[in-house]
Amino acid sequence: AQKITQTQPGMFVQEKEAVTLDCTYDTSDPSYGLFWYKQPSSGEMIFLIYQGSYDQQNATEGRYSLNFQKARKSANLVISASQLGDSAMYFCAMRERNTGNQFYFGTGTSLTVIP
Amino acid sequence: DADVTQTPRNRITKTGKRIMLECSQTKGHDRMYWYRQDPGLGLRLIYYSFDVKDINKGEISDGYSVSRQAQAKFSLSLESAIPNQTALYFCATSDAGRTTDTQYFGPGTRLTVL
Numbered sequence A: 001a002q003k004i005t006q007t008q009p010g011m012f013v014q015e016k017e018a019v020t021l022d023c024t025y026d027t028s029d030p031s032y033g034l035f036w037y038k039q040p041s042s043g044e045m046i047f048l049i050y051q052g053s054y055d056q057q058n059a060t061e062g063r064y065s066l067n068f069q070k071a072r073k074s075a076n077l078v079i080s081a082s083q084l085g086d087s088a089m090y091f092c093a094m095r096e097r098n099t100g101n102q103f104y105f106g107t108g109t110s111l112t113v114i115p
Numbered sequence B: 001d002a003d004v005t006q007t008p009r010n011r012i013t014k015t016g017k018r019i020m021l022e023c024s025q026t027k028g029h030d031r032m033y034w035y036r037q038d039p040g041l042g043l044r045l046i047y048y049s050f051d052v053k054d055i056n057k058g059e060i061s062d063g064y065s066v067s068r069q070a071q072a073k074f075s076l077s078l079e080s081a082i083p084n085q086t087a088l089y090f091c092a093t094s095d096a097g098r099t100t101d102t103q104y105f106g107p108g109t110r111l112t113v114l
Helices: none
Strands: A008-016 A019-021 A033-040 A046-052 A062-068 A072-081 A088-097 A104-105 A109-114 B004-007 B008-015 B019-025 B032-039 B042-051 B054-057 B064-070 B071-076 B087-094 B107-114
Touching: A019 A109, A033 A062, A033 A072, A033 B004, A046 A062, A046 A072, A072 A088, A088 B019, A104 B042, A109 B071, B004 B087, B008 B019, B019 B032, B019 B087, B032 B064, B032 B071, B042 B071, B071 B087
Parallel strands: A008 A109, B008 B107
Antiparallel strands: A019 A072, A033 A046, A033 A088, A062 A072, A088 A104, A088 A109, B004 B019, B019 B071, B032 B042, B032 B087, B042 B054, B064 B071, B087 B107
């Protein structure tokens, strides 16, 4: 079974609008971390935001927030006030304590911001 | 200077050639990883190392080997390259033990096998 599922291969959003990128995960470990990374066309992987399994509040980092719904095992990334520079691939990832803190990545979502 | 560096950044080689991709880090992390990225498949783990004496196979280790020469250096080798190993390769590091710690990625090596 896939540890991380991203069901949106491609998304479009109008500049200045908000967009939600979906991520669901599969784990029986009570201790895990969820991460989002951005990969622009230049190729590098940029860490955006982190959510811990025991965190009571949703993580936020500037225009990025993570909508963490533990019971549904979802960790959606919300980007507010989209900018042209947000056009990129976005990857969701999970780190579990039980598996020696290995990382598992989803297949990514390609976001295009339309002017 | 970048915390995680990879050399070469781009490489074109021919089928059957041996090739080595190198990774160095200045973050002082014990854990290092090699991934390959293919369109539509995300990042897949090739090998990972928790310290110099601890090397483990990942999801897709066939056709690859690694060497952890020091805490800061982790090399990936393709003994006899084949065209379906054409991909973007990433090295990454992380601190040990905590689920809170992110991975730090190198800039990637774009490998083409003709």
